[in-house]
Amino acid sequence: MLNDRKSLLSLLRTRRSGRPREMVAPGPTPAELEEILTIGARTPDHGKLFPWRFVTIAADQRDALAQLLRTALAEDDPDAPQAKHDKAAEFARQGEALIVLISAPVPDHKIPLWEQELSAGAAGMNILIAAHALGFVAGWLTGWQAYSERVRAAFCGPGERIAGFIFIGTPGRALEERPRAPLATLWKPWQVPEM
Secondary structure, three states, X not given: OHHHHHHHHHHHHHOOEOOXXXXXXXXXXXXXXXXXXXXXXXXXXXXXXXXXXXXXXXXXXXXXXXXXHHHHHHHHOOOXXXXXXXXXXXXXXXXXXXXXXXXXXXXXXXXXXXXXXXXXHHHHHHHHHHHHHOOOEEEEEOOHHHHOHHHHHHHOOOOOEEEEEEEXXXXXXXXXXXXXXXXXHHOOOOOOOOO
């Protein structure tokens, strides 16, 4: 049991995001992707509302996604240079697997919207951890694509939003550790206020 705990803690300490544009094959198999999504769904969810959904984009759908992004970019930014259009098409083809995380809150429910949105974020984090546990790297991106009305309409129902695009693959190069805030700047003991 102690080794299992140490392994789990090591896994959590070493999880890092990867740049989707640097990911290479192999990506998760269909069974591994199902395992990742199953773990993604095991997230805190006050009220058992499941206020999130996962949409996967297959390899043979990447050209259609690229076209959607180009069309959306032309509408959202008519003066966008060709380089930005090329980058939009490149975005669609990154990673070996692509999951669109949808925040799908249940409206007019006693569970506050904020808690439902936090649950969607927790589902995304579970996906990142599961991908890492299976030996892959994942990157969670948003960008203008997540906020474009045309792109949103292609994935979301009424009241839903894109929480992010999660790319999964094998790192094409060694991952670099990013700067982390010192824990002392993020954590402090509570001081009971004077009453």
